[in-house]
Amino acid sequence: xxxxxxxxxxxxxxxxxxxxxxxxxxxxxxxxxxxxxxxxxxxxxxxxxxxxxxxxxxxxxxxxxxxxxxxxxxxxxxxxxxxxxxxxxxxxxxxxxxxxxxxxxxxxxxxxxxxxxxxxxxxxxxxxxxxxxxxxxxxxxxxxxxxxxxxxxxxxxxxxxxxxxxxxxxxxxxxxxxxxxxxxxxxxxxxxxxxxxxxxxxxxxxxxxxxxxxxxxxxxxxxxx
Amino acid sequence: xxxxxxxxxxxxxxxxxxxxxxxxxxxxxxxxxxxxxxxxxxxxxxxxxxxxxxxxxxxxxxxxxxxxxxxxxxxxxxxxxxxxxxxxxxxxxxxxxxxxxxxxxxxxxxxxxxxxxxxxxxxxxxxxxxxxxxxxxxxxxxxxxxxxxxxxxxxxxxxxxxxxxxxxxxxxxxxxxxxxxxxxxxxxxxxxxxxxxxxxxxxxxxxxxxxxxxxxxxxxxxxxxxxxxxxxxxxxxxxxxxxxxxxxxxxxxxxxxxxxxxxxxxxxxxxxxxxxxxxxxxxxxxxxxxxxxxxxxxxxxxxxxxxxxxxxxxxxxxxxxxxxxxxxxxxxxxxxxxxxxxxxxxxxxx
Numbered sequence: 001x002x003x004x005x006x007x008x009x010x011x012x013x014x015x016x017x018x019x020x021x022x023x024x025x026x027x028x029x030x031x032x033x034x035x036x037x038x039x040x041x042x043x044x045x046x047x048x049x050x051x052x053x054x055x056x057x058x059x060x061x062x063x064x065x066x067x068x069x070x071x072x073x074x075x076x077x078x079x080x081x082x083x084x085x086x087x088x089x090x091x092x093x094x095x096x097x098x099x100x101x102x103x104x105x106x107x108x109x110x111x112x113x114x115x116x117x118x119x120x121x122x123x124x125x126x127x128x129x130x131x132x133x134x135x136x137x138x139x140x141x142x143x144x145x146x147x148x149x150x151x152x153x154x155x156x157x158x159x160x161x162x163x164x165x166x167x168x169x170x171x172x173x174x175x176x177x178x179x180x181x182x183x184x185x186x187x188x189x190x191x192x193x194x195x196x197x198x199x200x201x202x203x204x205x206x207x208x209x210x211x212x213x214x215x216x217x218x219x220x221x222x223x224x225x
Numbered sequence: 226x227x228x229x230x231x232x233x234x235x236x237x238x239x240x241x242x243x244x245x246x247x248x249x250x251x252x253x254x255x256x257x258x259x260x261x262x263x264x265x266x267x268x269x270x271x272x273x274x275x276x277x278x279x280x281x282x283x284x285x286x287x288x289x290x291x292x293x294x295x296x297x298x299x300x301x302x303x304x305x306x307x308x309x310x311x312x313x314x315x316x317x318x319x320x321x322x323x324x325x326x327x328x329x330x331x332x333x334x335x336x337x338x339x340x341x342x343x344x345x346x347x348x349x350x351x352x353x354x355x356x357x358x359x360x361x362x363x364x365x366x367x368x369x370x371x372x373x374x375x376x377x378x379x380x381x382x383x384x385x386x387x388x389x390x391x392x393x394x395x396x397x398x399x400x401x402x403x404x405x406x407x408x409x410x411x412x413x414x415x416x417x418x419x420x421x422x423x424x425x426x427x428x429x430x431x432x433x434x435x436x437x438x439x440x441x442x443x444x445x446x447x448x449x450x451x452x453x454x455x456x457x458x459x460x461x462x463x464x465x466x467x468x469x470x471x472x473x474x475x476x477x478x479x480x481x482x483x484x485x486x487x488x489x490x491x492x493x494x495x496x497x498x499x500x501x502x503x504x505x506x507x508x509x510x511x512x513x514x515x516x517x518x519x520x521x522x523x524x525x526x527x528x529x530x531x532x533x534x535x536x537x538x539x540x541x542x543x544x545x546x547x548x549x550x551x552x553x554x555x556x557x558x559x560x561x562x563x564x565x566x567x568x569x570x571x572x573x574x575x
Contacts, residue, residue: 114343115343115344116266116344117263117266117267117344117345117346117347117395117396117399118267118344118346118347118391118392118395118396118399119392120390120392124390124391124392125347125350125363125391125392125395126363126364126367126390126391126392127364127391128362128363128364130347130350131350132350132351132353132354132355132362132363133341133351133354133355134341134342134470135341135342135343135344135347136343207472
């Protein structure tokens, strides 16, 4: 009797596994036309300065798939931490029969998650994406150095977060997605503009600068298939 | 088949019995309101509370292994720090604020004098990461604990496997701190009709209700909101309280209203520890209020108290001392785990 139940459960899981299609979102950092490598120096156009990006981490949350304006799938895993040093892809198990034309997700954590206390998995504060001196997640973290930055060791640090009105930083993103895979370019030459690096090389608290910078990050994203 | 059912039900009974005995029930008196902490997300257990207590007393949380939470939050001072107006941390650095007393935290939603922290679980991150307090970060603390045999055992006892995560560490620390309930003062006994006030204490209680209760609301003796209590700004600190966090000018000079429980154990007073004695505090409220745009409405009109009334009020305030809490052995340094004093144990030997 027990064996029969076990066999049924195993085959059912296997069947569902077969029925699922793998959808994948990946992120590729770019500097101009090159794929950006963390820690490598790149020349900044129209200047004699150079730049190096060391850390890129951000939250992608509440991913959903849409067909002709109707939501057909939403990911059961709500929060994904992308760390370009170690992992740049998110795999989704989407039921086979579902077809879609659009993907929607958020950059950053929702405001309720910011008030729930200690969380596990990708939301664990040990990943360095939670502020210590003030409550709230860092939704996007970009760190590096450039001779343009008049800071100690020429470092720039963008810790972009904030969940309270009027400085909420969570951004909604919608891209067309017809295939199983979408690769999203992150053009850092557009995000880290000359003026920004000069004037505000350090943004490490919620506020208007955090909002401006995270919006620029969002707007720079370019989907390719 | 019958036998299998019997064995299964016996197993379930044993497991649930074990779970029941290991659970810790959060107790508080009937005259207290409902706690605001969500215990459903962090069910108390004896092993987790014990893990939290060991972490609280262990300087392993600081960068150089010299400062523990208890360095500035001593059980004998109702988990405040007497003698120091401002907190002190690694390398003998002096911080910006007076270390507050820690108790009745399950009834508090916002933490720190400026309300920067929105949840008890996340509070510990602030002193751990502050360069003038513990100067460490959670990622490195987790790495240190992962290589400690002591913590492997304690985490296994608490979470059934020895994996150390930030979430587990923070929640265990919350658990220990949640058990710091102060509710055995003379005032509490009077409310429970187990004691009665002297005439002087009763007169003081009447004055308290008239002049203090709107902010220092009984039975917790704080409504745990934020207010400007008319302290002139200390130009050596330029601390504007809640405005430092919210950047709103209406929050200028607003600080968290502290409880009036256990004041005999928790001197000095105020966010910057400027008053050493309760007399100075009463003098401030009667003669020292500095008017400003955000001053609490309750303090806009002078509070007039005669010397006799001040003595009466003080007599009542002393009934809020809770020696049973301050000397509760369950809250003290865990000798059975560390043996000697924590500073004598090299962290790499554990």
